[in-house]
Amino acid sequence: MGILDLKTQVLLIDLYDQLEGRLEVSIGAPQYDKSQVDILVDNNLIQVIDASSLEGWGYIVRATYQGKKYIDDIQDSLHYRIQKFLKRGEEIGVKETNDAMGISSVSGPLFNAWIDEIKVFCERYLKKHPLYDSISSTCFHKKNIHAYPDMMGHLNALLADEELDNTIHPEVIQPKKTKLSFEQMLEEDIVRCEKFLADSQDTDSGINLYVEITGKYDAIIPNFGQGLYQYIDEFHFYEPDISNETLVHNMKKLTAKMKTYQITNGYRVEKKIIIEKDRYEMSNKVFIVHGHDELAVQEMARTLEKWGFEVIILHEQADQGLTIIEKIEKYTDVDYAVVLYTECDYGRAKEEAKEKERFRARQNVVFEHGYLISKLHRDHVCALVKGNVETPGDISGVVYVAMDSNGAWKMQLAKNMKAAGLNIDMDKFLS
Numbered sequence: 001m002g003i004l005d006l007k008t009q010v011l012l013i014d015l016y017d018q019l020e021g022r023l024e025v026s027i028g029a030p031q032y033d034k035s036q037v038d039i040l041v042d043n044n045l046i047q048v049i050d051a052s053s054l055e056g057w058g059y060i061v062r063a064t065y066q067g068k069k070y071i072d073d074i075q076d077s078l079h080y081r082i083q084k085f086l087k088r089g090e091e092i093g094v095k096e097t098n099d100a101m102g103i104s105s106v107s108g109p110l111f112n113a114w115i116d117e118i119k120v121f122c123e124r125y126l127k128k129h130p131l132y133d134s135i136s137s138t139c140f141h142k143k144n145i146h147a148y149p150d151m152m153g154h155l156n157a158l159l160a161d162e163e164l165d166n167t168i169h170p171e172v173i174q175p176k177k178t179k180l181s182f183e184q185m186l187e188e189d190i191v192r193c194e195k196f197l198a199d200s201q202d203t204d205s206g207i208n209l210y211v212e213i214t215g216k217y218d219a220i221i222p223n224f225g226q227g228l229y230q231y232i233d234e235f236h237f238y239e240p241d242i243s244n245e246t247l248v249h250n251m252k253k254l255t256a257k258m259k260t261y262q263i264t265n266g267y268r269v270e271k272k273i274i275i276e277k278d279r280y281e282m283s284n285k286v287f288i289v290h291g292h293d294e295l296a297v298q299e300m301a302r303t304l305e306k307w308g309f310e311v312i313i314l315h316e317q318a319d320q321g322l323t324i325i326e327k328i329e330k331y332t333d334v335d336y337a338v339v340l341y342t343e344c345d346y347g348r349a350k351e352e353a354k355e356k357e358r359f360r361a362r363q364n365v366v367f368e369h370g371y372l373i374s375k376l377h378r379d380h381v382c383a384l385v386k387g388n389v390e391t392p393g394d395i396s397g398v399v400y401v402a403m404d405s406n407g408a409w410k411m412q413l414a415k416n417m418k419a420a421g422l423n424i425d426m427d428k429f430l431s
Helices: 006-019 034-042 065-074 078-095 109-125 132-140 147-159 182-198 203-217 244-264 271-279 294-306 324-331 363-376 408-419 426-430
Strands: 025-028 046-051 058-063 097-100 103-106 285-289 310-313 336-341 345-347 358-360 381-385 400-402
Touching: 006 025, 006 034, 006 058, 006 065, 006 078, 034 046, 034 058, 058 203, 078 097, 078 109, 078 147, 103 147, 109 132, 109 147, 132 147, 182 203, 182 244, 203 244, 285 294, 285 363, 294 310, 294 336, 336 363, 363 381, 381 408, 400 408
Parallel strands: 285 310, 285 336, 336 381, 381 400
Antiparallel strands: 025 058, 046 058, 097 103, 345 358
């Protein structure tokens, strides 16, 4: 497949933004150009499931493996980043438009953060671009009532510049050229299937994976549909509208067939590398390690949920006949963890007087903190200290955040999570 022209790339980015968190979307006239959409379909960058009920022409489309990979390949390009700035700008224009004495202007914390990020982008990548001075001036005069429409105009002009990625610091912004071999693709898909089967509650996500896997390997792996529920053999048709129980059965069958095909063809791919890559696709789950301070746990959980994250607290998860360490291994399949050091126990050296006793966290907190540092790495674990708690000496190089009553810790936690690569929605954070 050749490189898409800029206009078609913008269309693909827009569609995948709409598909984020959804199984499928309806598109059609007059909003979309059918010839452009068909280019994406022909290159298997999106999948047409059915004709929609929209007037004129219309499709119901889903994401594809190839489409997601193409988005990954172009996400470092300047055009991709500018498209993201434009989309955020449109949202900010809706949320922070103010009317005073009949004059409309855009201002507020989201607008200020947006302008500041564009300023950094401009200084880093656009110093040799003809629009550099104009963009810098608009950033400097961001309090001017015309700053918002001026900046949107600058961004649209940048987006229309076909030569942008070829002329501005090409050594920095060239799209990634990662291309998986078939062996690597097969191994990655096996890992994704196993990950779903380990926690199969998200049926929508599982069906999306099921549709992708069956479409990808039906023509490659012999008898791929044999033994599946709701499979029409003469049409090689895999019915996606199935129950969770049927989905789990079918995914187990398909995963076994993929593994058999992998072994019989002598494919040997380092699974550890694939799992590590998959982990850094950034899940939305955050694991909380805690002691007996229930108020601290609930405050942390409410804060993370308000920011849009799914909180994992070990004792709230199903035991499923697992030991404690097995539960920890199972439920720490996350991309970030928060450890709460609270005044739960007392401790001192045996030769010291009782007056030397200090507050300490529960032993499970210290153990799980070390375990998570090993599993996720230090930058994906944030330790917060509430009160006068002695912290463990063996991990004294770790930075601890004071969980103060004024809530300043929330900003520090948000910065740490953002630095680790998690998506912190500042709109939710500031609300």
